[in-house]
Amino acid sequence: MTNKPIEEIKLKTKKYLELENVSFLFGAGSSFHLGAPVIRTIPKELKDKCLTEITNYFGQNADPSFEDLFNCLQADRYLQEMKGQDVSGINDSMVKMQKWLFEQCDTNKTTIHSIYTSDTKLEKNRYHYHEVLVKKLLQRPIHLKRANLFTTNYDMAFDYALDNLGVHYVNGFMGVHNRCFRPEVYDYDLYYPGQSVVGKVHRAEKVLRYYKMHGSLSWVATPPSVSNTYGIKEIPLNGDFTPDENNEIMIYPCVSKKSFTLDLPYSELFRQFAQAINQPQSVLICVGYSFYDEHINDIIKQALSIPSFTLIIANFSPSIDPNSEIEKLRALEDKRIIILDQTDASQSTFVSFVDKIMPDLYEQEELAYVTETLEKLYPSDESTNSNADTDE
Template sequence: MLDRESPEPLRVNFELVLGTLHRWRSALLESGGRLHLDGPASVDTTANDLDESLRRATRALAGVCDLPVAGSEGSLITHKNFLRKLLTRPLNLKRVNVFTLNYDTLVEQASDAEGVVLLDGFVGTQRRVLRPESYEQDLYFPAETTEGRVHRFDRVLHLYKLHGSVTWVAGSPTLDNPYGVQSTAFDPDGAQPLLIYPTPAKYGETLGMPYSELFRRFSGALTRPQSVLFVIGYGFGDEHVNTIIRQALAVPSFTVVIVDPAPKSAFVRALREQKDRRIWIGEGPTLGTLAGFVEHVLPDLRDEDIRKKVLATHRALAKASPAVGETSDGD
């Protein structure tokens, strides 16, 4: 961030800045209001100025999150491998849910490259609007069998962007767009406000729509029986997320796997002290990174299926073959 009086960059927590601007703006109910705060760092501004500051700040943050940058397109390889392995799960299991706090579109770009259909809560072709009920939909195709059965399409994932996205723009709610949220291509110079949610400083802060609906679905997914949560690249700085994970640990069949090269948060330290077999922590330069996790930990179930079929074939051949020393009749 740049100070008007100095060209030197200021080291600040961008999300903290956004959170502060949002709180100041929420104190002014009308667009023509004025905010005056006394203190060591006095504030005297208007609602219109705050709206413009929020627009510019979110656009600046979104520009940094517009990944991959030119010349580093190879960074999508890990995301592609990650998606390929996720899609090897048996089709009789529930769809994989990918919950992300990132604003970037790396998952979407990798999915496009791999031909993966993302159920991301948006519907529409010319105009994509948020409809969370669309998460309940699924894709099937008719099988070419006499029974006329249908089969689930295998290249489908559910994507939940809990903190918004650089492609989400906010508008006024209407009958055909009840949340007022639309997904478009990222435009760094666009005039519409982006829906990028700053990490709340306190758990008590209220989550507005559509974030409250997305977090509700996150909580519901974790508290289902036999759920497993893989936490990758998250520093446990959002108390809303942390509370949902704590609640999920009350479910006996819940398992959490934390992937972090050097976990330092008090939350992870508290989990480690529990010595709970349902809590796994992968750390270090290999197992603690997304690339290392995908390569060394996340299984490719297609390989496992091939091994099982090879072993079954060997066993069948062994049973059908005569034992050593035996001869067939007539020899």
């Protein structure tokens, strides 16, 4: 499929979007054009502030990932607390990292990446491509199951896009002024009554299921209470909030360590992901996800045991690493695994996928193909006469 024309890829993607179970998984690549950082390694400006911690846990001249360093701090804090020792220094280091992350991942304030500064659509609306994707996704027939939107990003790009469009998204939280994590919400749906008191109810159209699998800048850890049994609260990012020792944002600290014991909300989010894609007639479309999370990868591999499961991958990379997880999937030569050309920016970046690959289900592409075929099978008199004249 990677060598086929874009229009053919687009038409095939349209077929998969009409399946009963459709899920998307977005990684860091979906926020790249907004200027959000890829924190697989610690950027220099933060690394300079954390040299003491890096040297303490990893040694001189080490280059750990953001998640690895944050995980060490959390583990060390736990051990010191068990010993009854002071953890204020560790808390200060964690707050320092969270403040940096909070500032750098606020997509309302980030600078559009230099590659996209000439994009007039982004100039008018920085969430243009996120909104276009959501609008196209909502064109699926209403009788099908709700589409699932999973992301490993902490940022609020999709949150803002969904709010801008007035889309109701089920994200695991309930409440208005006191929004607390309640996983049973994922089983809810939205309907409204018909015109008569007695009769059928109608399913609301602008609804998506939204899962932030690694946490969010808007999730804050709070002491458990009767009204918030899990101790997780969602807050509005209105400029008044700043992470500190008493307001610790909930971000998944350990992306690559499979031995890490998952706790809520992450255990529930991963369970929801497994449940969503391990269904008959399911498709998972991964965009901007580099397959660095072993937990997620294991769930995807398990889904490949289902004959009707399809995996589509769009992840731009200027060079191909033959040892990458994506290339290992390609080597399986499984027709159910469709990998767009990673080195082709016209189809595998988030922006190009939304603009050129993600189909508009209301378009008449199929009708155009049918018309073209019929014209070839039954040419008009004019074309027949023209061919005859040419032969003479």
